Amino acid sequence: MQSYALVTGGSRGIGRAICHKLALMGYPVIINYKGNKEAAEQTAALVRKAGQEAVLMPFDVSNKSETETALSQWQEANKDAVIEILINNAGVRQDALLAFMNDEQWHSVLDTSLKGMYQVTKQIMSPMLMNRYGRIINIVSLSGIKGMPGQVNYSAAKAGMIGATKALAQEVAKRNITVNAIAPGFIKTDMTEDLNEKELAGLIPMKRFGEAEEVAELVGFLASKNAGYITGQVISINGGLYT
Numbered sequence: 001m002q003s004y005a006l007v008t009g010g011s012r013g014i015g016r017a018i019c020h021k022l023a024l025m026g027y028p029v030i031i032n033y034k035g036n037k038e039a040a041e042q043t044a045a046l047v048r049k050a051g052q053e054a055v056l057m058p059f060d061v062s063n064k065s066e067t068e069t070a071l072s073q074w075q076e077a078n079k080d081a082v083i084e085i086l087i088n089n090a091g092v093r094q095d096a097l098l099a100f101m102n103d104e105q106w107h108s109v110l111d112t113s114l115k116g117m118y119q120v121t122k123q124i125m126s127p128m129l130m131n132r133y134g135r136i137i138n139i140v141s142l143s144g145i146k147g148m149p150g151q152v153n154y155s156a157a158k159a160g161m162i163g164a165t166k167a168l169a170q171e172v173a174k175r176n177i178t179v180n181a182i183a184p185g186f187i188k189t190d191m192t193e194d195l196n197e198k199e200l201a202g203l204i205p206m207k208r209f210g211e212a213e214e215v216a217e218l219v220g221f222l223a224s225k226n227a228g229y230i231t232g233q234v235i236s237i238n239g240g241l242y243t
Helices: 013-024 037-049 064-077 103-131 142-146 152-175 197-201 212-223
Strands: 002-007 029-033 054-058 081-088 134-139 177-184 234-237
Touching: 002 013, 013 029, 013 037, 013 081, 013 212, 029 037, 037 054, 054 064, 064 103, 081 103, 081 212, 103 134, 103 152, 134 152, 134 212, 142 152, 142 177, 142 234, 152 177, 152 234, 177 212, 212 234
Parallel strands: 002 029, 002 081, 029 054, 081 134, 134 177, 177 234
Antiparallel strands: none
16 A cells, blocks of 8 residues: 655645655655645655655645545545655744734634644544554644744644644554644744844844754654654754743
8 A cells, every 4th residue: 555645735845845855755745735836846846856756735724625625536546545644734824913913814824724734634534543554743833832922823723733732642542643743943934034033043042043854854753663652742843942
């Protein structure tokens, strides 16, 4: 049976680095993206260059019917395959102080990270349980552990994912499925382009932003068979910013 890895929000930044890393580990990669096909194609090229099949799968993780349709169609067309590794990475930021936050800013952030994680994970859970093996890794954030002013929505979404990680890990452990979360601090990506890197780096003990590839290396370890006894954990990668 062919084993695949699925990365949500895989077209850019941390998602792209993760797709590349999993391909280097020998996995064909399903690259989910919402709208930026050009960026997703660039990620696919990296996966193919690493010698693996790249499957582009556009759908909005916050949309139940889109998610179910895309994954069901793939599962129907690939009966001899299983998604062995799931990386719930899709997320958006809509920063605002709560007093000035509108409903759309709240719902879009919660729906993409938290609801998206639920919908994608639920869809692939039965085949993974039948296969009696799996790795689920949720990309959360320093914001979900510490809370960040101006990010009540993002902090709530990521904290919710952390709670879900710990609970699900206990539900599926006996089937040899591990569930962990990785909480990056400030990482150089499109998502942090609008931040003052020089000023913020001064707050970080390592005095720099992290690289997407550094997060991907940790994903690679947790996705490997070597990490079989690690589950229900939240591992920070933040240069010592909050420990």
